[in-house]
């Protein structure tokens with residue numbers, strides 16, 4: 001029995017929701033994974049009379065595809081979809097049986113309208129948190145559009161193939177054999193990548209907005225809701241609705257929500273924004289802003305131009321990356337950027353902080369109260385943090401400081417297990433065994449696209465006053481993109497609300 005009693009009970013309940021018949025086409029050998037897969041498909045048939053099994057020869061063994069009788073739907077699982085992929089299996093069964101996926105009608109139409117053939121394959125691991133979202137998105141596309149197929153491949157069951165393709169991190173999506181994307185990608189992003197997307201005219205022909213928010217993170221979402229509640233014409237244009245929280249696993253400091261996950265939090269943001277009459281233009285990047293005759297004109301990457309009487313910039317920031325091997329691979333698996341947020345996950349463990357400026361030293365002080373041991377690695381020959389911070393750091397018994405240390409690699413297997421650096425004085429390579437690495441070499445505000453008329457500080461953050469106004473009348477800014485000293489969700493949201501009220505005040509006076 002591959003399913004424990006609790007999962008079996010859950011599955012039995014789900015299978016009662018099947019609408020039509022399902023035929024599983026099974027390709028099995030006599031290896032242990034095949035045996036587990038057959039045990040799973042046998043359990044499924046024993047639990048619902050609507051499910052039948054047929055032997056078949058599929059591209060990979062062990063694999064099974066989920067179909068309607070006499071109709072291939074293009075969804076295949078190679079390996080045994082248990083662990084985090086169990087939900088993907090349940091949803092595939094329900095959707096193939098005829099239950100509509102929970103996505104909006106416009107997205108269904110967009111998927112239906114994709115022409116041509118697309119054969120996706122996704123390498124996953126059964127313990128990966130981000131993989132099911134990607135697998136489920138591609139399965140939905142396969143159910144809706146007969147030209148699209150998708151195979152989930154458990155990298156542990158197909159090690160040789162994963163190695164041959166050099167899959168170092170999951171999920172790794174391939175389209176027609178070519179690498180398509182790595183890491184979490186949403187349904188909207190996949191659809192945008194393979195379809196033409198809206199034409200420039202669709203944006204240019206829109207009526208001007210009263211408030212146009214650029215950026216769909218916590219600051220932008222909050223600004224948009226506050227504007228729409230005033231009954232004025234509001235739009236949000238975002239490269240990736242949700243912003244940084246999409247890359248966050250655990251959020252424990254958003255007051256009133258004890259614990260949540262980033263993608264879930266981002267979904268609630270979007271749901272709340274959609275509750276209002278707000279024009280959401282997701283997956284559109286703004287590349288330029290001009291003010292002509294009192295009207296802001298924002299040019300999009302696709303050439304379209306949006307007009308608005310006022311604008312709120314909330315394009316956020318991104319962590320500056322160290323750019324060494326292991327950083328991308330172990331993100332959220334020991335490589336972290338936010339000590340306030342992720343520090344508690346390293347309780348009792350050994351960690352390193354890369355960066356000896358104010359943020360690095362503050363992070364180390366913060367972490368020293370939680371973790372077993374902190375090593376601060378600074379490239380220069382001395383720490384750059386304020387004296388008072390350094391004194392505090394030096395008074396802590398569980399902190400080591402290594403100056404002249406050039407980080408060269410973050411090592412690990414499933415999770416981080418160490419850091420390698422070169423001692424620039426001796427030239428020797430050193431390795432420290434540890435479980436976490438906090439990269440603290442600063443944040444980069446997303447302001448490269450703004451022209452010089454908007455006043456920014458030395459590091460490119462937009463300077464705002466107490467109303468969230470920039471130096472350009474009618475142009476406001478909020479959240480991580482501004483010179484606000486603290487970058488947190490709750491602060492960005494407050495900032496977004498403030499800027500929106502500032503913009504409303506500007507509109508009634510002009």
Ligand SMILES: Cc1cc2nc3c(=O)[nH]c(=O)nc-3n(C[C@H](O)[C@H](O)[C@H](O)COP(=O)(O)OP(=O)(O)OC[C@H]3O[C@@H](n4cnc5c(N)ncnc54)[C@H](O)[C@@H]3O)c2cc1C
Nearest residue numbers: 215216217218219239240243244286316341479480488489
């Ligand atoms: C790994 C990680 C963990 C974190 N954990 C926590 C936590 O637990 N608690 C906490 O309070 N904070 C946490 N933070 C910080 C928090 O996520 C940020 O402070 C917050 O998201 C900032 O919100 P924002 O709206 O200002 O910017 P962002 O979230 O950065 O959103 C910016 C938005 O602008 C869009 N955008 C950027 N450029 C353009 C452009 N040119 N055109 C159109 N759109 C554009 C982006 O796509 C995005 O939609 C974490 C951050 C990270 C990276």
